[in-house]
Amino acid sequence: xxxxxxxxxxxxxxxxxxxxxxxxxxxxxxxxxxxxxxxxxxxxxxxxxxxxxxxxxxxxxxxxxxxxxxxxxxxxxxxxxxxxxxxxxxxxxxxxxxxxxxxxxxxxxxx
Amino acid sequence: xxxxxxxxxxxxxxxxxxxxxxxxxxxxxxxxxxxxxxxxxxxxxxxxxxxxxxxxxxxxxxxxxxxxxxxxxxxxxxxxxxxxxxxxxxxxxxxxxxxxxxxxxxxxxxxxxxxx
Numbered sequence: 001x002x003x004x005x006x007x008x009x010x011x012x013x014x015x016x017x018x019x020x021x022x023x024x025x026x027x028x029x030x031x032x033x034x035x036x037x038x039x040x041x042x043x044x045x046x047x048x049x050x051x052x053x054x055x056x057x058x059x060x061x062x063x064x065x066x067x068x069x070x071x072x073x074x075x076x077x078x079x080x081x082x083x084x085x086x087x088x089x090x091x092x093x094x095x096x097x098x099x100x101x102x103x104x105x106x107x108x109x110x111x
Numbered sequence: 112x113x114x115x116x117x118x119x120x121x122x123x124x125x126x127x128x129x130x131x132x133x134x135x136x137x138x139x140x141x142x143x144x145x146x147x148x149x150x151x152x153x154x155x156x157x158x159x160x161x162x163x164x165x166x167x168x169x170x171x172x173x174x175x176x177x178x179x180x181x182x183x184x185x186x187x188x189x190x191x192x193x194x195x196x197x198x199x200x201x202x203x204x205x206x207x208x209x210x211x212x213x214x215x216x217x218x219x220x221x222x223x224x225x226x227x
């Protein structure tokens with residue numbers, strides 16, 4: 001079983017819709033959770049991080065964490081074609097530890 | 112915000128030669144540096160973790176004598192691919208983390224290595 005799992009996609013949504021990206025993790029001791037966006041040929045850029053159960057909103061992005069069910073999700077409201085990218089979920093056990101990445105979900109936003 | 116500068120962005124080298132990739136944290140002290148490799152259409156695979164002033168910790172299956180990591184200062188880490196071969200062609204990315212309390216992991220812009 002992979003430590004961090006994501007559906008590889010592609011997830012296709014129309015422009016203006018809500019894109020929902022999901023991630024599950026296996027280690028119950030995981031402390032912090034990150035969402036990165038990666039355009040083709042580029043390095044990942046941090047979108048959001050979340051530590052506590054519940055929702056965290058930043059502009060069009062909302063991260064949702066449910067530690068009991070061991071999943072974290074990312075919602076993108078009013079999706080734009082420029083949001084088309086691969087979204088990577090990353091998890092770490094504590095502040096000093098490395099990040100473990102999921103395989104990424106490719107999102108396609110169609111005009 | 113935290114910035115990590117990675118150079119070169121692209122490099123083409125001949126098989127058997129060595130290539131050095133540099134990663135610098137520009138506005139913070141990177142106590143820990145992570146080096147990743149990413150093959151096309153795959154996720155990031157951690158190669159090694161280095162803490163300033165100490166030897167790097169390599170992930171299973173990564174040859175430490177082939178991928179030399181130096182983290183001699185709080186702002187600079189280098190990865191040297193020695194005796195490169197075509198199968199080493201990949202996208203190499205560094206990620207830096209600051210002192211305790213700085214929970215972000217900032218990525219460099221990546222280096223596309225092609226070994227011919």
